Amino acid sequence: MTDSKSTDRFLSAARSIINTHLDSLGQSIYTDVNRVIHSNPELVYKEFIAHDTLSSYLEKQGYTVTRKAHGLHTSFEAEFGSGGRIVVLCAEYDALPGIGHACGHNLVATSSLAAFLGAARVLLDLGLAGRVRILGTPAEEGGGGKVKLIEAGAFNPPPGEPPIAGAFMVHPMSADSLGLGSYAGLAGWRLIASEKLRVEFRGRTAHAAGDPWNGLNALDAAVVAYNNIAMLRQQIRPDERIHGVFEDGGAAPNVVPECTRMNWCVRSSTVKRSRLLLERVKKCFEAGALAAGCEVNYIPSLSYMDLRVNNTLSETYVEEMALLGETFLPREIHPKGFGSTDMGNVSYTVPSFHGAFVIPVSSGVACHNPDFAAAASTQEAHDIAIKSAKGLAMLAVRVLVEEGVAEGARRDFEREEDDA
Known part of the structure; x- marks a missing residue:
């Protein structure tokens, strides 16, 4: 018209x-x-x-x-x-x-x-x-x-x-x-944009009291990663967010956990920035795995763009x-x-x-x-x-x-x- x-x-x-x-x-x-x-x-x-x-x-x-x-x-x-x-x-x-x-x-x-x-x-x-x-x-x-x-x-x-x-x-x-x-x-x-992923840490099981030296503790890897991210939060932008939960931390206290899983969400104002922040977060996961002698595996989910x-x-x-x-x-x-x-x-x-x-x-x-x-x-x-x-x-x-x-x-x- x-x-x-x-x-x-x-x-x-x-x-x-x-x-x-x-x-x-x-x-x-x-x-x-x-x-x-x-x-x-x-x-x-x-x-x-x-x-x-x-x-x-x-x-x-x-x-x-x-x-x-x-x-x-x-x-x-x-x-x-x-x-x-x-x-x-x-x-x-x-x-x-x-x-x-x-x-x-x-x-x-x-x-x-x-x-x-x-x-x-x-x-x-x-x-x-x-x-x-x-x-x-x-x-x-x-x-x-x-x-x-x-x-x-x-x-x-x-x-x-x-x-x-x-x-x-x-x-x-x-x-x-x-x-x-x-x-x-x-x-x-x-x-804002949101990158979602699950993270699995895989180690080796052992008796937690009898021979813990034969184990590789996947829960330790997850805890170290969580604390790494807690420190990373001090150096991120005001419009960025990182938040996650433990989904699987092991089955019994007298067994060294062989596998643990976490679920995380990494947010920033744009897709470009969220992906850059995700790379920093992954370093926290990898450092935790390295410290505990474990392997880390990522299970990505569908990401939301800004x-x-x-x-x-x-x-x-x-x-x-x-x-x-x-x-x-x-x-x-x-x-x-x-x-x-x-x-x-x-x-x-x-x-x-x-x-x-x-x-x-x-x-x-x-x-x-x-x-x-x-x-x-x-x-x-x-x-x-x-x-x-x-x-x-x-x-x-x-x-x-x-x-x-x-x-x-x-x-x-x-x-x-x-x-x-």
């Missing part, structure tokens, strides 16, 4: 369609989807109830759903429209061990579902070219579901077509955790939320978050938007806390998620129909790619 007046009229009509449609569906989404997912927390790659709940709701709304999409048993996909550009709405729905939906992924699924339904209704009612897709992305909490979906081609365009125009989602947070004050949310959320902010998409979302009466911060000036997400990998693949909306949390704590899990179940949090979804639906529509927004998002993505 090139004429500004006709574009304004179209966007106004689109907003009205989205608002009306999501207002009519909001309570059924809460009852039939949000509460069901929250009440049945499922861990990585085990989100069978969430998968079926979201798929069934979409089918009842008249959409064709591909269940077990892209070779993942708890992924799904639905698409509406034809021709034009394609945008993808990413739905997360996995939970955390012991504390359920303490990251509020029930609200992520709610907002992405609602945004898809709103944007699809605009394409239908206004007869526009363009396609909107919802993609179920399991296992964000350490399982790297989006990484596997990238590898499976879920973010590739159909043969002969231009690249995917954008991938979007929003995530609940508390105001205190992001230092947002009176802001209703954050559009340009910067999250989340790249797309200014065009962030600013467009801020505009849309302002029209809904909510003020969002366009971009963090001094990032306060030290978390990571596999949406970071998506942001290196296609132009991406990953915003944060604020829900009331009694203690003001960040996510990954039981108080946050309780807050994520409330009607108030759901209503905020639906309002955030209205902005997300409009972001999708504007990327589909406005050349300036789509081209700006692509330029920002390519510029960030050059700087990576």
Whole structure:
């Protein structure tokens, strides 16, 4: 659309369609989807109830759903429209061990579902070219579901077509955790890269009292490595984190442990820096193995890249939320978050938007806390998620129909790619 007046009229009509449609569906989404997912927390790659709940709701709304999409048993996909550009709405729905939906992924699924339904209704009612897709992305909490979906081609365009125009989602947070004050949310959320790996030390068993000199103590290797890292933490940057746990320290105190295993996460602001930090951490492991006379073996997991902010998409979302009466911060000036997400990998693949909306949390704590899990179940949090979804639906529509927004998002993505 090139004429500004006709574009304004179209966007106004689109907003009205989205608002009306999501207002009519909001309570059924809460009852039939949000509460069901929250009440049945499922861990990585085990989100069978969430998968079926979201798929069934979409089918009842008249959409064709591909269940077990892209070779993942708890992924799904639905698409509406034809021709034009394609945008993808990413739905997360996995939970955390012991504390359920303490990251509020029930609200992520709610907002992405609602945004898809709103944007699809605009394409239908206004007869526009363009396609909107919802993609179920399991296992964000350490399982790297989006990484596997990238590898499976879920973010590739159909043969002969231009690249995917954008991938979007929003995530609940508390105001205190992001230092947002009176802001209703954050559009340009910067999250850091995370390298994950398990480390095994292998020595030689012996009787711990009878002939300890014949043993090589794998627990000693792990303890030395842990202490090495504790000292390394004094010389890392303020935005870097190293944290790990012992998974296996041996079976009995009177047996020299032959094998031990640790699980570690190494985080820094960018992929480049996280990989440099990982090399320093590996030296700590290798020094521990050398001191104890043991072998060290690495079992790498899927790494999460840093989340790249797309200014065009962030600013467009801020505009849309302002029209809904909510003020969002366009971009963090001094990032306060030290978390990571596999949406970071998506942001290196296609132009991406990953915003944060604020829900009331009694203690003001960040996510990954039981108080946050309780807050994520409330009607108030759901209503905020639906309002955030209205902005997300409009972001999708504007990327589909406005050349300036789509081209700006692509330029920002390519510029960030050059700087990576």
